[in-house]
Amino acid sequence: xxxxxxxxxxxxxxxxxxxxxxxxxxxxxxxxxxxxxxxxxxxxxxxxxxxxxxxxxxxxxxxxxxxxxxxxxxxxxxxxxxxxxxxxxxxxxxxxxxxxxxxxxxxxxxxxxxxxx
Amino acid sequence: xxxxxxxxxxxxxxxxxxxxxxxxxxxxxxxxxxxxxxxxxxxxxxxxxxxxxxxxxxxxxxxxxxxxxxxxxxxxxxxxxxxxxxxxxxxxxxxxxxxxxxxxxxx
Numbered sequence: 001x002x003x004x005x006x007x008x009x010x011x012x013x014x015x016x017x018x019x020x021x022x023x024x025x026x027x028x029x030x031x032x033x034x035x036x037x038x039x040x041x042x043x044x045x046x047x048x049x050x051x052x053x054x055x056x057x058x059x060x061x062x063x064x065x066x067x068x069x070x071x072x073x074x075x076x077x078x079x080x081x082x083x084x085x086x087x088x089x090x091x092x093x094x095x096x097x098x099x100x101x102x103x104x105x106x107x108x109x110x111x112x113x114x115x116x117x
Numbered sequence: 118x119x120x121x122x123x124x125x126x127x128x129x130x131x132x133x134x135x136x137x138x139x140x141x142x143x144x145x146x147x148x149x150x151x152x153x154x155x156x157x158x159x160x161x162x163x164x165x166x167x168x169x170x171x172x173x174x175x176x177x178x179x180x181x182x183x184x185x186x187x188x189x190x191x192x193x194x195x196x197x198x199x200x201x202x203x204x205x206x207x208x209x210x211x212x213x214x215x216x217x218x219x220x221x222x223x224x
Contacts, residue, residue, distance in 0.1 A: 035213075037161075037215075044202075044204065044215060044216075044217055044218040045153075045155070045161060045204050045206075045215045045218070046215065047206075047212055047213040047214060047215060050211065050213070059211035059212060060212065061212045062118070062212065095160055095161070099208070102149075102151065102166045102167055102208070103149075103150070103151025103163060103166050103206050103208050104151075104163070104206075105163050105166065105172065107160040107161055107162075108160060109159075109160055110160055
């Protein structure tokens with residue numbers, strides 16, 4: 001059974017940083033592109049970032065470009081999202097997902113980031 | 118960026134009703150589209166991939182159609198557990214984009 005579990009969410013002040021993690025099991029992690037999406041309270045889903053299976057290609061939404069960095073450690077079956085220069089509008093539940101040639105078929109339960117002073 | 122226009126934004130329906138939700142892409146995306154169901158406080162759940170392929174374990178009352186720029190999710194006979202919010206996602210071109218969502222609630 002595929003399982004994705006996010007961690008690292010917290011309450012952080014504006015301008016602060018966090019590293020979100022997504023631990024994967026039940027799949028050949030190094031074969032799958034991985035993704036982050038988020039959902040602000042009461043809002044819809046928003047695409048954040050993607051990384052190729054070997055980590056060689058990364059993609060970002062315009063809203064997070066130059067502030068967020070996606071990475072992965074295939075030896076640890078773990079996906080990361082370094083989030084920096086945080087703003088109030090980054091407050092959201094962050095979900096990691098995996099895909100294999102199509103839209104992501106699996107998502108984790110999410111980790112919550114709150115940006116507030 | 119590719120824009121996904123989803124309609125309606127909300128609808129009220131009764132158990133047994135046929136429900137149709139539409140997503141329109143601002144440019145052609147072949148069949149690179151998924152449909153997701155989300156319930157409050159939960160992760161999205163994929164219902165349809167490649168525009169018309171039913172995810173394993175998803176009831177057959179859900180179906181998807183379309184290609185290019187026009188896509189449809191149909192629920193043939195709405196069940197109590199189907200009251201939720203539905204999203205389309207285009208994965209043809211980065212950055213990927215979601216539709217705005219359609220909230221289906223009880224009439």
